[in-house]
Amino acid sequence: MAKEKKxxxxxxxxxxxxxxxxxxxxxxxxxxxxxxxxGTFVTLLGPSGCGKTTTLRMIAGFESPDExxxxxxxxxxxxxxxxxxxxxxxxxxxxxxxxYNVFDNVAYGxxxxxxxxxxxxxxxxxxxxxxxxxxxxxxxxxxxxGGQQQRVALARALVLEPGVLLFDEPLSNLDAKLRVxxxxxxxxxxxxxxxxxxxxxxxxxxxxxxxxxxxxxxxGKVEQIGTPREIYYHPKSRFVADFIGEANFLEARVEAxxxxxxxxxxxGQPLEVNNFAGxxxxxxxxxxIRPEAAGLSEDGLLDCKVTLSTFMGSYQYYQAKVxxxxxxxTDYNPVNKKIYEVGENxxxxxxxxxxYIL
Amino acid sequence: MAKSQNARLERxxxxxxxxxxxxxxxxxxxxxxxxLYPLLMLLVDSFYTEGRVTLDVFKRVLSLQRFxxxxxxxxxxxxxxxxxxxxxxxxxxxxxxxxxxxxxxxKRLFSVVSMLPxxxxxxxxxxxxxxxxxxxxxITRSLLKIYDSNVYGLGGIAIVQTMTFFPVCYLMLKGxxxxxxxxxxxxxxxxxxxxxxxxxxxxxPLLLPxxxxxxxxxxxxxxxxxxxxxxxxxxxxxxxxxxxxxVTGAYDSTGAAAMSVVLLSLTLILFLIQKYYLExxxxxTLTGKASRARMPIEDKSVTVPLTIICGLAAAFxxxxxxxxxxxxxxxxxxxDYSLSLKWFQYMFKTSGLKAFKDSFVLSLIAAPLTxxxxxxxxxxxxxxxxxxxxxxxFVSMLAMAVPGTVLGIxxxxxxxxxxxxxxxxxxxxxxxxxxxxVFIVRSLPTGTRSGISAxxxxxxxxxxxxxxxxxxxxxxxxxVTLPLIKDSFFSGxxxxxxxxxxxxxxxxxxxxxxxxxxxxxxxxQAEKGNYGVACAYATVLIIITYGMVLIMNxxxxxxxxxxxxxxxx
Numbered sequence: 037m038a039k040e041k042k043x044x045x046x047x048x049x050x051x052x053x054x055x056x057x058x059x060x061x062x063x064x065x066x067x068x069x070x071x072x073x074x075g076t077f078v079t080l081l082g083p084s085g086c087g088k089t090t091t092l093r094m095i096a097g098f099e100s101p102d103e104x105x106x107x108x109x110x111x112x113x114x115x116x117x118x119x120x121x122x123x124x125x126x127x128x129x130x131x132x133x134x135x136y137n138v139f140d141n142v143a144y145g146x147x148x149x150x151x152x153x154x155x156x157x158x159x160x161x162x163x164x165x166x167x168x169x170x171x172x173x174x175x176x177x178x179x180x181x182g183g184q185q186q187r188v189a190l191a192r193a194l195v196l197e198p199g200v201l202l203f204d205e206p207l208s209n210l211d212a213k214l215r216v217x218x219x220x221x222x223x224x225x226x227x228x229x230x231x232x233x234x235x236x237x238x239x240x241x242x243x244x245x246x247x248x249x250x251x252x253x254x255x256g257k258v259e260q261i262g263t264p265r266e267i268y269y270h271p272k273s274r275f276v277a278d279f280i281g282e283a284n285f286l287e288a289r290v291e292a293x294x295x296x297x298x299x300x301x302x303x304g305q306p307l308e309v310n311n312f313a314g315x316x317x318x319x320x321x322x323x324x325i326r327p328e329a330a331g332l333s334e335d336g337l338l339d340c341k342v343t344l345s346t347f348m349g350s351y352q353y354y355q356a357k358v359x360x361x362x363x364x365x366t367d368y369n370p371v372n373k374k375i376y377e378v379g380e381n382x383x384x385x386x387x388x389x390x391x392y393i394l
Numbered sequence: 395m396a397k398s399q400n401a402r403l404e405r406x407x408x409x410x411x412x413x414x415x416x417x418x419x420x421x422x423x424x425x426x427x428x429x430l431y432p433l434l435m436l437l438v439d440s441f442y443t444e445g446r447v448t449l450d451v452f453k454r455v456l457s458l459q460r461f462x463x464x465x466x467x468x469x470x471x472x473x474x475x476x477x478x479x480x481x482x483x484x485x486x487x488x489x490x491x492x493x494x495x496x497x498x499x500x501k502r503l504f505s506v507v508s509m510l511p512x513x514x515x516x517x518x519x520x521x522x523x524x525x526x527x528x529x530x531x532x533i534t535r536s537l538l539k540i541y542d543s544n545v546y547g548l549g550g551i552a553i554v555q556t557m558t559f560f561p562v563c564y565l566m567l568k569g570x571x572x573x574x575x576x577x578x579x580x581x582x583x584x585x586x587x588x589x590x591x592x593x594x595x596x597x598x599p600l601l602l603p604x605x606x607x608x609x610x611x612x613x614x615x616x617x618x619x620x621x622x623x624x625x626x627x628x629x630x631x632x633x634x635x636x637x638x639x640x641v642t643g644a645y646d647s648t649g650a651a652a653m654s655v656v657l658l659s660l661t662l663i664l665f666l667i668q669k670y671y672l673e674x675x676x677x678x679t680l681t682g683k684a685s686r687a688r689m690p691i692e693d694k695s696v697t698v699p700l701t702i703i704c705g706l707a708a709a710f711x712x713x714x715x716x717x718x719x720x721x722x723x724x725x726x727x728x729x730d731y732s733l734s735l736k737w738f739q740y741m742f743k744t745s746g747l748k749a750f751k752d753s754f755v756l757s758l759i760a761a762p763l764t765x766x767x768x769x770x771x772x773x774x775x776x777x778x779x780x781x782x783x784x785x786x787x788f789v790s791m792l793a794m795a796v797p798g799t800v801l802g803i804x805x806x807x808x809x810x811x812x813x814x815x816x817x818x819x820x821x822x823x824x825x826x827x828x829x830x831x832v833f834i835v836r837s838l839p840t841g842t843r844s845g846i847s848a849x850x851x852x853x854x855x856x857x858x859x860x861x862x863x864x865x866x867x868x869x870x871x872x873x874v875t876l877p878l879i880k881d882s883f884f885s886g887x888x889x890x891x892x893x894x895x896x897x898x899x900x901x902x903x904x905x906x907x908x909x910x911x912x913x914x915x916x917x918x919q920a921e922k923g924n925y926g927v928a929c930a931y932a933t934v935l936i937i938i939t940y941g942m943v944l945i946m947n948x949x950x951x952x953x954x955x956x957x958x959x960x961x962x963x
Contacts, residue, residue: 096862100403115406119864131859135877145863196863
């Protein structure tokens, strides 16, 4: 449906803001370079204040970068105003025009492009069918539910067949259940239409479920770019590991290295791990263990002492101490498993191939 | 950190929108020419004579006993009116928000009383004051048989101004009181405080900046007021009337210019304190929305006396206004109270029709221009980023602090011989156009203020979304912004019309015999003592303005009110 899928390229983009209180300038976005391929769904993910929305608004043209150049397709668009850019945005608050009905909201951009009336009508009706709002075209926007308003906002952006579709936390005003439904739907429609989409969110499960690629941002900088799997299983920094999912960090010292294998000590306990290529004896590292990848048993890798044991329904939740470090463990489907009680000395178990270091 | 690229890009984006740039340029020229330039000319006149900078004019003016007296008079009057208006306004507001009022009548009275000063010309109350309490007043002469009653002077003006301005305080304070979270007061009551203690220790301190604000606003209004001191002042001259007499009586326009600078400095200082200090403080103490409805005070020992006091005060104000049509209908005030239409006939036989036509047409032209202009300014100020934005906002608000008389003198000095006395644009002076411009300048601040507050309610992303879909600034303004602030636009339209048709202070200095204006006619007739004719004019004027308000309200209902989009927080 899109005339032409366009990629988005950010080259060394920086944006400086001034703190309204201290009057100090700081980088909201710092030296960010991104290459978003045509037709992919890319999510900018990060805690609030990480610069993700600023990045999106620079792509849309509402903010101008202080350094660097933004390309849409092959066109440098830095100097273009938002109304001249081949982008369409779905706003957090939907930003539907409250004095227009559904049809006129969706037709607004087409009318500006001076399309013939018949064509406008056909396009609007087609797109309303796509977002399953057929028959609602004469409703006023305040007569719609949150989810329906969301669809109008999406339709209004899609109908312009933009080179790239921008989403600014579009689901944050919906309730939890609807959020899940809508994100699947947005993904479906995006794949059907084959449009390039840049999506901003702070919700990691949303980002995981919807994206081809996730860009994790923190303090104005890109921390890591990768598929959801890569980000989850191979975080490049402690920040990413901590931000995506739950993670336990165990400090380790490298004693000897032999190819991929390494002998390390964790809280004074020796351990052998596999994927330690490149480490040198004497290095310190963090082992990252996801709670669901760890377990307790009589024989295991590290000694630990149970400090908390709680039945959560689908899993038994433990906290256990390895040396001074508290480790969280979620043991799923605990129905026939042995439950360890507080104060028991047991072993922490995990796949030594599955841990990774930072 | 280098921000140059951002600035360069923003500039590029800005200039790629020629309509926006055009709008701003036109606005800047308008504000410079018709607000700043006339005021600048006053400064030039008072500091620069015969080619050199001097304080001679000031020395001369300051040595005038008359002027010094007028200065203290103005301050005394301002303080009295300010205090009285704030107190009465507070009383009305408190009763409306806190006290359980049994009768609906009182509520209606309140709304009528707060509405009347808006639709009536500024000096109507002076007229009725004279007719009720003057030498041949109904109450003084006919009822109480006092034959030497004197309403002229400080007392008369103060009463009349208070009645004219207290509704402004009432509306301001009502808004503030509604914003006080009832749980604050309930908490102190719960800790054992009496109602009076709660009022003194919670309500009043929270309201204090607001009270200061209300006081200063009325103070400024009082100081700037021209018509009431003119009619009922007698020998009690204020700065505004002294300036007027200096021009029209002594033909000393440089002296008047210097006096204007003094008056302007006074109002300007008050205005700056009010706007940049008190208004902020008010906003800081009263930001919270009331979490739930307040339990009104039902205690009879509180409700009964307050209701009676407010009811009497409101009734008195309404009585004053009712006097006006009767003044026009009685054969001879003070002597012969039989009804006749002779004053109306006299009015229409002389210059009545022309005056109504001129006033009506000029105001009708000025009103939509004002409303549109103030919406454009609000849009630019709230929604756009550009360099001269602060300047535009400041100057259009500054006009609020400029007394009409000062503006009038400024126009005389600035345009009588063309721009900078070069003859350029000299044709403007004495035309209807300059009157229209004065109307616009005088109503611009109110319209802009209401536009700005309406626009601040609208989520910025709504306009951004239209912009994002390809609309340029002009299109965004006309298809999104304006429809969303329709209410504010229409009310701006009514206010501008009413303010224009009832204006006098600046206009009386600029009007030429070519145009007859109702307000000037009323003033002239009242000065001559022809109260019957003055009242006839005033009656028709009130009917016109009230009619316009009704028509406009009808139109607003017809077009549907715009749904307010509250910002998500």
